[in-house]
Amino acid sequence: MDRFALTNARCALPGGMQENLAIVVAGDRIETICPMADFSSGTSFESVPSIDVDGRLTTAGLIDIHVHGADALSFDTVDPTEPARIADFYAARGVTAIAASLVSAAIPELSGRIENLRAAVEHPQPGHARVLGAHLEGPFLAASQAGAHDPKALVSPDSVDWRPLVDAGDLLSMVTLAPELTGAVELTRALAGAGVVVAAGHSEARGRELRACVEAGLSHITHLWSGQSTLIRNGPWRLPGLLEESLASIGLTAEVIADGKHLPFPLLEIARRCLGGRLAIVSDATAGAGLPRGAEYDLGGIRCVVDDGVAVVKDAASGAFGGSVTPLPAMLDILVHQAGWDEHEAIMAGTAVPAGIMNAGNRQGRLAPGYAADIAIFDHGFRAVGTVVRGVVRGCDGLHSDGSIPRMRDRG
Structure with a gap:
């Protein structure tokens, strides 16, 4: 019609x-x-x-700017059919745009996975969610904050040739990096200059390191409280971590995983009060979304298992979540009917705010x-x-x- x-x-x-x-x-x-x-x-x-x-x-259709996959499917694949199938899964749940999040890997592998998104980005199938390009969650992350990322895949920007990523053009939409790594400022400047959203995450950064990347173009914070340095003491002096710097920031946007598992409700409320209309909700959903409890899947070579409404890394010694298994609509239900958020505010956090973060706020995310x-x-x-x-x-x-x-x- x-x-x-x-x-x-x-x-x-x-x-x-x-x-x-x-x-x-x-x-x-x-x-x-x-x-x-x-x-x-x-x-x-x-x-x-x-x-x-x-x-x-x-x-407005929900916009998920941090999603790795669903229903045993992953964007970290060489199968050219999987991005479209994931886009179909989310459109059936009211999510009409997604950023295809890729876990840490070697630069040549990431380049191939980015290219694998081309058909879904440039020639979407009717009725499928828009694929907003790739979101690289790594490999420029702190090993101490690796979470479910394979520590062996993590590198410092000054140790590799990252130019193929910058040259990915419209297929690359966001990169999450640790600002304290050597070469992070130069990489941030190059990515931001190419129109890529740069986010801080999986990081041990302190204020000085974060501010240096912000001056170079960093504008967003990846999943608050997950993979972030926090307050420490140096003698009598208290030094804020990435978390506190993010919550106290003036212009930065940020995201939370609102599945009721990653963060207890008081932390979600702190983020809401500190950031207001700069806070987005993301699923961080993996191939485990849509699978039953006990189902296993790979996340960048790390074996994960679906538990009680969340995924965990199978190696119990790691103590890490393996991403989420909850799509955005279920998160809205949690926020409104369990956490007590205002309905309109929660919806904007899943529509207008993420659209703005992705520099699409003038054409998407609003009725x-x-x-x-x-x-x-x-x-x-x-x-x-x-x-x-x-x-x-x-x-x-x-x-x-x-x-x-x-x-x-x-x-x-």
Whole structure:
């Protein structure tokens, strides 16, 4: 359909929640959003077919800027079909854009994995989530903060030729690095100059090292409390770590894994109060997302197992999580119905904020005229029942699970 409307929607708009609205889509953009009374009486809408969402919560499609895979599939693969299959998995859950996160590996391997994303990025299949390019979570990380990354894969920027990564062009969207490593400032400057978002993470950095990279173009902080240095004492002097510097920052954005497992609710609340509208939620979901408890999978050569709502590294001595197994919609349910977050604020942390972090805030992440027709329709508990991606309507578990569009009517 070139033009259609979602009607009787309860919408998360940039300014707040509003009910009884119609969202008119034309092509791959939102044409207008108006009260149902205006849609029903407007002569310009007489021939527009509509889908009655029956008062369901309707948001901009969720944007996950840190996701490694799902359903036994991983972006760390040489299988050219897996990125599209992962994009399909998330679109079916109301996530309409994802950054393909890659774990630490040698530069030639990472270059090949980035190239493997080309088809999904440049020629997406209809109804699949947008793939926003690669997010390299490594290999420029601190060994002491490796987490689920293979320590043998970690390197300092001054020890390798990282130029092939900078030359990856539009296929590279974000790089997480440790600011204290030798050569990190030079790498940050080169990446930021190429339009890549640079983030600090898996790091032992102190304030001076973080500020040096911020001056070179670093703008984001990867998963607060996970893989971050914290406060230490040097005699009587207290020295803030990356965590405290991040929470006290003025212009930096940051992300949290809001699965209720990585971080207890008081820590999520601290991040919310400190960063406000600069805080995004991310899944950090791995191949374990969608798999049953006890299922095992590889994360960059590290064996992980799905436990009680989270993944852990199988080697018990490591004491590390192996990423998350919870997609963003379930995290919204946790934040709103368990952690007590305001519904609108939580939704913005999964839509407008991550869009802004990825420098796409002027075209994605909001229900507003002129923005991308990436839309999610949720039932109770943030269960997706319908998704629109680039103007293509697809069903999710109920609204039109057979591929048709029930409740659609021609008003002409």
